Amino acid sequence: MTFNEAELAALDSGVARFGDLFRLEVDPVARLWLGAGDLDVGTNVYDTAGGIYKGLGQIGPIPEFDAMINGAASRIEVVLSGVSGQIAEVAQGDDTDQIKNKRAAFGFVLFGDDLQPLGSAHWYAHYRADVLSSGSEPVLEPTGVPVRWIKLSCGSQLTRRRRPARSYFSDKDQQARFPGDLFCSLTPRYVTGFNKPWPVLV
Secondary structure, eight states: OOOOHHHHHHHHHTOOEEEEEEEEOSSSOEEEESSSSEEEOOOOSSOTTOOEEEEOOOOOOOOOOOOOSSSOOOEEEEEEEEEOHHHHHHTTSGGGGGGTTOEEEEEEEEEOTTSOBSSOOEEEEEEEEEEEEEEEOOOOSTTOOOOEEEEEEEEOTTTTSSSOOOOOSSHHHHHHHSTTOOTTTTGGGSOTTOOOOOOOOO
């Protein structure tokens, strides 16, 4: 992680202003930040052509991240509460399969006194999206309104190393692992249950 002189000066001042970033590599790419309005963070290792991050306001703290050093692989859960019923339904639909194993990154940008970015985005945690779920908080008052939430569970490449997910040598699974790879593109031509007879030697 490299900082420019303006960023280093802001860090040394003791009153650095951060903007938390979240990026999910789906189609189209989901770019969010914990602030108001749109944020242009410029080009970076993920957004080589630049990208605009949509502001979500202050939605709560970013979860803690663990460095895996002789320990267990980490898993985090990111929760967004106060969503509409329509968004909660999306989190329960078939579209949730589209985020499986997609790259999820967490980063930050440093702001100056004028609340403008001092440099590009810095990425410090890299995960793979796993499960998207939704629910609602229990309503305790008769006139209470349910507060719906969606939760994204992310893990590292080693999170499920002892219990690997079932996968096949199908074109769909291979595209999920390595987009654009043609290794399994002809597997639908194989005949299921076909046994080739052993040659008879006379």
